[in-house]
Amino acid sequence: MNLIVFTPAGVRSAIGRMAALVTRELVALGCQVTVVRTEAQHLLSTDMHDFGTTVLAWDDEASVLALVRSADACVYQIGNSFEFHEVGVRWLADFPGLVCLHDFFLGHLFYGWAQTHRVQAESVLQNWYGKEMAERFFSFSDSESFIEGTREFMPMTEWICSRAEGVITHSHWGCDRVLNSCSGPVRVVPLPYDAPGAINSPFDRRSTDGGTLKLLTIGHANPNKRIASVIQAIGLSPLLRQRIKYRLVGAIEPDAMESLSALAAHLGVNLLISGEVDDSELNRAVNESDVISCIRWPVLEAASASAIEAMLYGKVVIVTDTGFYADIPESCAIKINHSNEIAELQSSLISLLEDQSRVVSLGAAAQNWAAKTFTAKNYAEQVMEIILDVSRSAPAIKAINYFCQTLRQWSYRDNPVVMAELTHKLHIFEQNN
Amino acid sequence: MKVLIVNNMAPFVWGGAEELAAHLQKNLVIAGHEAEILRIPFQWEPAERIPSQMLMVRAFELWNVDHVIALKFPAYLIRHPKKTLWLLHQYRQAYDLYDAGQTNLPPGQEGLELKYLIRQADQESFAESRNIFTNSEVTRQRLLKYNGFDAAVLLPPVNDPELFPGGDHGDYIFAGGRVNGMKRQHLLLEGLAKADARVKLLIAGPPDRPDDAARLQAAVERLGLADRVRLDLRFLPRQVYAEYVNRSAAVAYLPYDEDSLGYVAMEAATAAKALITTADSGGILGLVKHGETGWVAQPKAKDLAVVMGAVFENSARTKSYGQNARALWESMKIKWPETVETLLR
């Protein structure tokens, strides 16, 4: 396959990092791949990830055009950042292709694009969200209220997905909007990661020290991470108070530090707050831990980098059974229902203590599964498969577009009875029959 | 040239348009072309189905065809760079019949939208056609009024004029053509009942349904006309039909508001027979000039009775009307070779 991959390429870009991993695998699988860097002009000279193939800047338009015209397919890495993805949006409009959707929320990308496409933007908003919603979109006074006001009801996912011939998304979270707007195939493919910091295989782990379990929560200590619930769960059980050492690594506000410490002290929980640390200290903390708490509420992310990395490290992860985490097999993680958070946390920790071999086996299963799943090879293979799917759904979609265009020329106005009449004999064109 | 005639098909129904298409094909071949007929199944009930039928025709691809002659909606939506329309029918239920409340388009907004869709598609097809002809003045007027296109009238010729040399002035008035309520043969019977005892009538042609035949038979009985009327209700072999025309004193054809002249009238004129029709019959009035080529009566029994009597009152006058009818018809120069040439311009 001859592919063009539109993506940010700079070392600052996590999407770029992932795209480089995947591109190298595509090449290893025998594809001919050319990368087109999509960052805004002033970022085009920054250092790049190593893609293992030719990388072109988007501003060499003639070359890009020639390549796109002779390619089998175009792949667009799309995320919320306007400065990284504006170019991708532009080329996607003229040359439909596969979209790898990194963010469900694309409000900022859309907002940036709308500055030069106001009329079109209003039409897009109205089409997907109705007149009332559309009027609200440009009415927010600051970034926070913009996010709050749009993320649930106007995430702009449909705007991009409706222009795609196919979409790869990275978890089942928010898939509805994708499925509703993309007329081609949609796949959920786990994001590729590598975990260079993981130091040992689970089989030669040192045994837990004296029956104590080291529990870790990573990242910015906000309420979303349910740290208080963890403390309470430990605090309410004498066994857990005795045997669990809970550590927080990551940025923390002074009042959070104060209240969480007070809570732990009051309940007799062994809590260590490390604050923000550098990468090597973080690696060490993860390696030394036994269990990592990834419980969240509400769940905002499409995929959780920390959970994936924890599993790649061979650690037991405790997660909230929703969103991305619901995709993790039962045998690879401990899943908690938010509605019964503290009780279930408590019982899971207790059962781990009672059978510490589970720490090893769960960690091993998690590592095994994560290593096989979140791989660039798997991702690349699925990219190739979905491109094949796209090629098979394209003929029927093209025909439908022809008829829609004809109807538009005839000033057709949407009529469900007529639509039913037109479509009900066309079910044989579905590719999954 | 390879000429494709494109027409609708109502499966298992064969009517005037099919006959016309067949004769057009025959005459194209006589003129030295290759000609085939494409008949496209068209289902317009329920009305919501119509858009699918329109899209179906629009998607057809023609290869190996030099020129297309299309006759009806939606057949004329077919795409071809050299497309001539010989408009027999638009979808009247989106036009004059819609305005008259006689449509299968649903009431309200839905129907309006379908009407609009049909009109937009029509405008596109008319604009992309090389030439548009209509088969009657009425159709021409309608096209001008609703779609703004000024077409020329191209009347379809009689298919076998040599069969209608005319002949002796017989003792009956001949009423030919399909038998149904719209053709109003029953009116002639009611007229006959009030007419002079001399007047005889021959009604011959295929009834659309058994009911249509039964109605006429019942009327004959009810009005006691068995000795003055002959009913030959079936599809007539061409020779039989021709003889009926050739031997008649005059020919009556009085449908309700028809678009075209009507073959019955054209064939009668070819045979130099005086014509009887009614004021609301539509296209035929192009050939029937009261007091010149025949009689135009009010669509009432007593008026028809007078006219029917007039046929036998003065046979010289009747014969001269017949001659005038023929002259008028011939002056219209409606012959197949010219028609073919015009269509392929």
Added chain:
Amino acid sequence: MKVALCSSLVPFINGGYRNIIEWLKSLLEEHGHQVEIVYLPEVDSPELLFQQMMAFRWVDLEMADRIICFRPEAHLIPHRHKILWFIHHIRAFYDLWDSPYRGFPDDLKHRGIRDALHRVDGAGLREAKAIFANSRVVSDRLKHFNQIDSEILYPPVFEPERFHCAGFNDEVVCISRVEHHKRQHLLVEALQHTRTPVRLRLSGVSAGADYPRDLSQRISELRLTDRVSLDNRWISEEEKVAQLAHCLAAAYLPLDEDSYGYPSVEASHASKPILTTSDSGGVLELVQDGMNGYITEPSPEALADAMDRLYLDRTKTEAMGISARDRLAELNISWSHVLQRLLA
């Protein structure tokens, strides 16, 4: 019953399927049915294929009690009682994919169209109440590409009772279009190797002038003008009947054709054996070597040998002619069988 016979067509091109449809119409009408033939245009261009296929889905023939579909993509027309008498796929996307006849590149886009077409065809085919194929070759392709089983229903010839046997002269006749892939040249080459005075009569039209001219030249070169007659023109049905009535045998050896071809069936009705070659394709479903004709290697020498055998062993030749006639019944090549199967 109201029956609609449906097929795609290319205007002004008279494919063999048109004959079958017209003949079937006459037959059905003779049996008291009402028949409508529905021909719809279709062009095999990859870019335009799917929109035409969708158009076929909107064809409404509910007025018919039954529809019988022939050439692709007519089999996509929906109907509560759809019968298929399948003639061939759009071959460029099927068995001719790996051949110079494909006509478009073997790239991702076209492979996608191909795969999608196979799927949709399969779904449309499966809507049918019964699927018949006009030869084993076609039936096998339906199975291989669409995983669909079909019953073989061989197309009979029109008014077969016209054909009869009036004796056996010295001529091997070949009545078919005179084209390179029909390989009349092989017969001409063969004649020079014969040892008996067997003669050859070639009749039929050609699309172009080159092939018949080359044939003619070759016949002169080989000094066979007194033993070969070449009639490059349309042969009337009466002439055909007469030729077959008197000939020694009929030859029909096209290169790898799907179906057996009318010439072989016509010869069988006239109780004459058929001479063909191992690479002729569908004819081999009809002919069995030594039973109702000879199947030889496609070489002039092998053909010559068979022609000599036909000439010399008249008893065998006549016997094979009778078997040829019987073979038709064996394979149910008859209109009564067709009617019975299609209207079941």
